[in-house]
Amino acid sequence: MTAAYQTERAADVTLRFLAAPTDVLMAGANGVHGGRVLEWIDKAAYACAVGWSRSYCVTAYVGHIHFNRPIPSGHMVEVRSRIAYTGNSSMHIVNEVFSADPREGIFTRACDCLVIFVAMTEDRKPQTVPKYVPQTEEEKRVADAALSRVQLRKAIEEEMLKQTYTKDSTAPELTNRFLAKPTDVNWGGNVHGGTAMQWIDEAATACTMQWSGERTVAVYAGGIRFYRPVQIGDLVEVDARMIRTDSRSMSVIIHLRAGDPRDGRENLPVAIHASFTYVATDVDGNPLEARQFVPETKEDKRLEQHAVKLRELRSKYQPRPLVTPMRDDYKITD
Template sequence: MSATTFDSVSSQAASDRRSEAIHRFLVKPVDAGIAGSVDGGKLLEWIDKVAYAAAAQWSGCYCVTAYVGNIHLDRPIAVGELVELHANLVHTGRTSMHILVSVYSTDPTRKRPVQTAQCLTIFVAVDDNRQTVAVPQWDPTTTLELRRYRQAQARISVRKRIEEAMAAQHYTAEGTAPSATLRFLAAPSDINWGGKVHGGRTMGWIDEAAYVCGADWVGQHVITSYFGGIRFYQPIVIGHIVEVTARLIHTGPRSMHVSVHVTATDTHSDKPALAAHGLAVVVAVDGNGKARPVRQWDPVTEEDRSLEAHARHLVDLRSQVEPFTSASEMPADAEPSHFRAPMPG
């Protein structure tokens, strides 16, 4: 949908707007990552695109990604699988839209899909001058919508506490934890239809940096099992020098918690600006795809210990969040329409 101002569409009744977008396709070999299945960065790119479609068609405006919430990758998605992403509006603020993306995948020869992941995203509507504009308010009507609306509301306070906790941390040269930095120029192929690097591409870089950091620590390939709240602060444009720095801040028995910062610097300036920040949890897997024990990291400096405690605190905060109700928990008429279709034979 082309970008328009809110005023030009405000007369359209909110009830006439679509609050859901669906993308459906087969996974191609080019979509596979190093481990042979779809990696977390590629999945986040897909999520960002379908969520944008839902936000733009509801608001009638160009929208920017502000936040991507917790996402657990429950199972790998293989080449040749049928993937369907459902983006559903679950809450609206004055200028923001909270959109839940549910990811389903299945072998096309099977009758039933498997929900692979769920992820809450927040988009903000902006005008041609990139100023925020009001969006039509959405009201839930079905039982599923009412449940998800309540769950979205409950997450607002927890998300604020998480953002405050992340903003209060300091990452300096005094830290001794393993780290990895990717450095490159933002290319024309990285931008979206609005002329800026799209959020999905930035999240792909976050996933790549977390992979390098985790793989270096354990000495083998790793996969991302979880992304914490990814917050976007500044746009990245073509020609910016992008630095993506991943730093290990905590190890569990079978996992590595990696904090990732993305900065962008104009080539004519020496002042980097924080563009995005998020947390990734990566795991090493055995030949059967099961998480295996990882080498433990012991904090050394005061900064190390502070960040390790911060990682544990984030785990506690996220445990307070109620999962969104999935369509499969509701009556049949609330399930995705495609997968509900009768199968021959």
């Protein structure tokens, strides 16, 4: 028996574990909160990216996540991550989250999304990755689907970067501030992307709960763009602002800023921005009518139109689906 061995370079990774009571954000909630699911996705995608590149990797983008249903505490969770396409230093990774009552063993999909990682050298410069060449028809279809999202992603990012956010607003808003702790960092010494996304969801959840007076859950997340790493000891400021309400949904823009607290809170650079959508629910998890927010200032009215524009862009580009409906459920057979 050998004391050590090296695995082959694999294009996919599967993580399996039990959802714990500590994965639920608040007492009485019907399932794991969206931020924790995003953290699971990011960890699985990170393992996939590192396994393919054989180097340290950083999250660059997460997009187009529909949370189809809650994942109850006690469910067996399976997160599947696989390479769809590689650029020079980037890896586009398709992720699917399934869960099942372990007593039944029937897994159904909870959500899926695309995550982009960039491989880095030891001095944190982009590093060339091995080219992934799809072989089967399904692999080629998934690669084409990933590429169909490139222009949409660019258009969304350009639209989000056009916006400015000042105090000229009466919109519901909530800001969390804290220091990044050693327990928040990944193996490269920076805060894990999944941890940062959990912070984002927590701030946006609190903002929408404060406005609606009800429990709220994330149903969509998109345009999550990472600009710079967050390090141990950084002052982190997560600002969530509601920009639009529909009959049931609440659209929220979140900015995560972070930097050395000695430089002052006013100078914190943006590390991540994101767009989330929430719905309020009753005690049984059924969606409720949204309390309506009526924009009053010029900035609020402009940002409401920004939310409309983001929706129009997703409708205009219509990216091809990453996963096929036939894989929505399966039963454990081993």
